[in-house]
Amino acid sequence: xxxxxxxxxxxxxxxxxxxxxxxxxxxxxxxxxxxxxxxxxxxxxxxxxxxxxxxxxxxxxxxxxxxxxxxxxxxxxxxxxxxxxxxxxxxxxxxxxxxxxxxxxxxxxxxxxxxxxxxxxxxxxxxxxxxxxxxxxxxxxxxxxxxxxxxxxxxxxxxxxxxxxxxxxxxxxxxxxxxxxxxxxxxxxxxxxxxxxxxxxxxxxxxxxxxxxxxxxxxxxxxxxxxxxxxxxxxxxxxxxxxxxxxxxxxxxxxxxxxxxxxxxxxxxxxxxxxxxxxxxxxxxxxxxxxxxxxxxxxxxxxxxxxxxxxxxxxxxxxxxxxxxxxxxxxxxxxxxxxxxxxxxxxxxxxxxxxxxxxxxxxxxxxxxxxxxxxxxxxxxxxxxxxxxxxxxxxxxxxxxxxxxxxxxxxxxxxxxxxxxxxxxxxxxxxxxxxxxxxxxxxxxxxxxxxxxxxxxxxxxxxxxxxxxxxxxxxxxxxxxxxxxxxxxxxxxxxxxxxxxxxxxxxxxxxxxxxxxxxxxxxxxxxxxxxxxxxxxxxxxxxxxxxxxxxxxxxxxxxxxxxxxxxxxxxxxxxxxxxxxxxxxxxxxxxxxxxxxxxxxxxxxxxxxxxxxxxxxxxx
Ligand code: AHR
Numbered sequence: 001x002x003x004x005x006x007x008x009x010x011x012x013x014x015x016x017x018x019x020x021x022x023x024x025x026x027x028x029x030x031x032x033x034x035x036x037x038x039x040x041x042x043x044x045x046x047x048x049x050x051x052x053x054x055x056x057x058x059x060x061x062x063x064x065x066x067x068x069x070x071x072x073x074x075x076x077x078x079x080x081x082x083x084x085x086x087x088x089x090x091x092x093x094x095x096x097x098x099x100x101x102x103x104x105x106x107x108x109x110x111x112x113x114x115x116x117x118x119x120x121x122x123x124x125x126x127x128x129x130x131x132x133x134x135x136x137x138x139x140x141x142x143x144x145x146x147x148x149x150x151x152x153x154x155x156x157x158x159x160x161x162x163x164x165x166x167x168x169x170x171x172x173x174x175x176x177x178x179x180x181x182x183x184x185x186x187x188x189x190x191x192x193x194x195x196x197x198x199x200x201x202x203x204x205x206x207x208x209x210x211x212x213x214x215x216x217x218x219x220x221x222x223x224x225x226x227x228x229x230x231x232x233x234x235x236x237x238x239x240x241x242x243x244x245x246x247x248x249x250x251x252x253x254x255x256x257x258x259x260x261x262x263x264x265x266x267x268x269x270x271x272x273x274x275x276x277x278x279x280x281x282x283x284x285x286x287x288x289x290x291x292x293x294x295x296x297x298x299x300x301x302x303x304x305x306x307x308x309x310x311x312x313x314x315x316x317x318x319x320x321x322x323x324x325x326x327x328x329x330x331x332x333x334x335x336x337x338x339x340x341x342x343x344x345x346x347x348x349x350x351x352x353x354x355x356x357x358x359x360x361x362x363x364x365x366x367x368x369x370x371x372x373x374x375x376x377x378x379x380x381x382x383x384x385x386x387x388x389x390x391x392x393x394x395x396x397x398x399x400x401x402x403x404x405x406x407x408x409x410x411x412x413x414x415x416x417x418x419x420x421x422x423x424x425x426x427x428x429x430x431x432x433x434x435x436x437x438x439x440x441x442x443x444x445x446x447x448x449x450x451x452x453x454x455x456x457x458x459x460x461x462x463x464x465x466x467x468x469x470x471x472x473x474x475x476x477x478x479x480x481x482x483x484x485x486x487x488x489x490x491x492x493x494x495x496x497x498x499x500x501x502x503x504x505x506x507x508x509x510x511x512x513x514x515x516x517x518x519x520x521x522x523x524x525x526x527x528x529x530x531x532x533x534x535x536x537x538x539x540x541x542x543x544x545x546x547x548x549x550x551x552x553x554x555x556x557x558x559x560x561x562x563x564x565x566x567x568x569x570x571x572x573x574x575x576x577x578x579x580x581x582x583x584x585x586x587x588x589x590x591x592x593x594x595x596x597x598x599x600x601x602x603x604x605x606x607x608x609x610x611x612x613x614x615x616x617x618x619x620x
Contacts, residue, residue, distance in 0.1 A: 010516025019212030063088025290350030
């Protein structure tokens with residue numbers, strides 16, 4: 001029985017309350033939302049990204065072809081280029097099963113080329129033949145362009161005669177030639193934008209009607225080196241996400257090895273994120289690194305000049321988003337095609353730092369600089385990675401002490417936890433900082449997960465005076481490049497599908513109320529007998545730390561856990577009962593029988609593994 005209390009009024013709910021957390025994880029950008037069909041288009045993949053990546057990853061060559069990194073390069077931020085001898089060719093296999101094309105649709109090819117394969121090139125011409133084929137033959141008539149001396153951009157366009165998900169793009173040359181930034185884009189990007197987004201994926205996000213778009217991550221933002229890309233020595237690999245690297249002409253955006261073990265082209269960068277937010281009616285919410293490296297790296301940068309530079313970069317970001325087209329950074333936005341400001345109102349500094357004091361010292365410097373110049377911007381802080389431990393309590397205390405406007409909380413937990421914590425925010429201090437629940441998910445993409453999240457979200461909504469923003473995480477996953485599960489939207493190279501969790505989010509985002517109507521429910525919930533089934537666990541493993549991970553229940557032998565929340569990121573033996581801490585914030589009760597599960601960690605660095613543990617749970 002539901003009783004509505006019409007005498008009382010509840011919290012007002014902001015239209016922007018439910019939004020999306022976008023992170024470039026699981027190849028969410030290249031091989032995902034970014035519509036580019038060529039993988040490793042500028043030959044910048046490297047073992048620095050991942051032991052299995054090389055400069056010719058996803059390329060096959062015929063004849064004589066080599067990747068060069070010398071003074072003949074396209075520019076200082078795009079180091080590698082391909083030198084092809086006459087009569088040779090290079091073929092790209094795209095992502096997943098290949099390059100996906102649809103019958104009757106247009107595909108725009110472009111390449112930077114220079115006749116003469118090496119050094120400073122040659123005066124003659126290099127005729128290039130471009131083909132788009134799959135194993136059954138041509139997908140479109142071949143195209144020809146002629147490269148001359150000196151780097152220049154050449155374009156051509158294909159119309160697909162057949163639909164295929166296994167296409168290959170080949171560039172063959174009749175004379176020595178240097179090639180870089182080989183690109184193929186569907187003409188039909190989301191809203192038809194140049195350098196745009198994959199239409200089906202962007203549409204799935206737009207269909208949610210998100211209140212805000214948080215970007216570009218997660219751990220991606222604040223991990224790695226905070227130094228700038230170095231044009232003299234080449235690149236500074238594994239840099240934190242520094243927004244200035246990601247704007248301007250795409251062939252001048254220095255690629256980066258990201259935290260998730262692959263190379264980011266940055267073709268999808270800050271301008272494109274702002275544009276996407278505007279196109280979907282979402283409030284843009286960027287996150288910048290605070291120079292305290294989180295996500296298990298736990299390092300604080302002690303370099304005042306570097307801190308000053310990052311603070312200035314953040315002020316420049318606000319000018320890029322909001323400044324007039326005549327301002328230094330507003331001019332760059334206008335040059336990219338958007339003279340009108342993007343209307344930035346919220347900005348987050350830092351993500352999941354596990355060193356609260358070090359983080360706060362730096363956060364406050366960012367905040368005072370922002371407030372001095374842009375007093376209307378809401379500067380969001382965070383509560384670290386652990387939603388229950390002492391770090392979390394300390395971080396919250398520091399947030400309160402510093403009178404922070406809004407605090408970003410993250411948690412990934414069991415469906416049971418979500419059901420049991422509907423009242424989490426009922427007791428939050430009404431006078432303290434507001435909450436941005438920036439990342440949460442119950443561990444799985446099953447209907448029961450979606451249902452537990454829906455139940456939990458009613459608690460968020462009831463507390464809409466405290467919880468101002470909330471986003472499920474992560475948003476996107478290419479099914480062949482998965483670093484993290486569960487995710488909201490899945491895809492391969494030609495199809496995409498929403499999870500059950502996506503439907504929950506859509507339901508809430510598209511039906512945001514104006515205010516809470518206080519109500520109480522009574523009655524006896526239907527009960528069932530003992531629940532038996534598979535418990536999906538997700539764990540992280542790397543062979544650098546150990547080879548095999550043995551997870552057993554109370555009836556088994558040793559229980560190994562990654563006590564990531566303890567801060568060392570190392571696996572350790574735990575007692576043979578109690579709680580399994582398999583991932584930060586992810587706890588599984590092992591108070592009942594469970595069978596052994598053995599995972600053999602591969603050699604690709606930290607990877608996400610699924611464990612299936614059979615468990616029997618007592619009724620009630
Ligand atoms: O959402 C995946 C990861 O979870 C994010 O990168 C990080 O912020 C959190 O730990």
